[in-house]
Amino acid sequence: MAWRDMKRRFKQQFSEILEIPGEVMLDLPKIVLVGNLQVFLENHRGITEYTPELVRIAVGEGEIEIAGEGLQLRNILPEEMCVEGQIKSIVFLGGKL
């Protein structure tokens, strides 16, 4: 087992014991979906690709891919963003979250 995995597992257990929310301790993205109309995303690392059909957002150690139609970036702040449009799927790509 790699050293990195060990470290991560320890963090996870630590946060579970102390009941600290994962997005704070483990730097995980927090995603809120409003129907299929809006996605609120906290803890992002910027967008890597943007077209009306696909938005890829860098998070922690991977990427989130939002597919849909007529997607817009409603709002971008350093820590959070909001994607609007007709959302069809949200896919986690690469890395371990």
Added chain:
Amino acid sequence: MTLFKIISLLTGYVTVIVHGSSPERLINMASTRGIWLWNIKWVSRESIMASIRLSGIRPLRHIARETGCRFSIEDRFGLPFFLSKMRRRKTMVAGAVLFLVLLYMLSSFIWFVDVTGNTTVKDAEVIEAARQAGLAVGALKWNIDVSRVEEAIQDNLSRVSWAGVNIKGTRAIVEIVEKKMPPEGVGQGPSNIVAVKDGLVKELLVLKGHPVVQEGQTVNTGQVLISGEIPPPEVNEESDDNQEEESGIEPPEGGQPSYVRAQGIVRARVWYDGYAEVPLVETGTRPTGNEVFRVCLEIGDKEIILWGPEKISFEQYNRQVDTKKLPTWRNINIPVEINTERYLEIKSFRIQRTPTQARDMALKKAIEDAKKKIPGSAQIVNRRVEPVEAGERKENVARVKVVIETLESIGTEKPFKP
């Protein structure tokens, strides 16, 4: 979010179109450097549209240079742009300011003075009294001391017992309550008691004055019942004391009559007639209670229905029209009217009555007819139904005449000059 938008409107924001090989990089850099971007839309490959605050334009230029993008401003929103636009249209701004100033100035004058509540006092008198106290058409609203005006009206007009001044916008409403004055001449000089109705005197109670009629006598309207003129006592009569008591005043010396204000109660029997006829077969129309409103605009000969149905669905109806027109001015008559039409549905009916039914109904109507004339204070003594002789041919009508006898006071005070 709304707060962000309001602040953005105040500071001003623009929409920009970014061209470049990777606008995503520009978005990322902007967001990490704290430049707020919103409403990011995809325009075409390698170009996006975004909104940005005015303060973010300069930093965005640096970022664009670093990422190798170009951007152009598409549209401008917010207060700073509005102000600069207004700076170029000074006359319009001046007009708007002038409008507000004029509106304020004109609304600070009194334009109308209305007088309400007066019946005997003339409007002009009240307006004149108000004018002297400072309330007049054209007066400044702020300079009017309402309580002073009220007092002045009350003081200057003796027949006003209370005055209230209400200023509503540019309209001053003067409310007047008048004093109730006794009838002219009554209470000062001598007076008679005269009959107000024809009747048969039943009771006569003289408090002061000289009785002219006797109980059981028939009197006509206007006839003197108790005279205020007391004739001199007959000298040769012995019972001087007796008469003094009767008239209630001291008999004057010599042959001069004395004058008093006659007082007394005269109760008489009065007859009232009531007549009614009810046909055995009645036909006519009566409203059904259904109605339709219609508002029309009439321009010349053309009529435009503003509200209401195009066609009236009633078979028979009465039409009531309320017409509103623009006021005419110097022979200029604008042929535009607004008619508020009210259509009341009516229906014809036919009622067949038996002779007894008709007679009962006629009797009821006749009594009602007679009672309309009887004052409330009268006491009904007797009621008599009189036959009505029918014509030669057999009539389809029931006729009833009713005579109601009442006992009531028929005396009223009437001053006279000796």
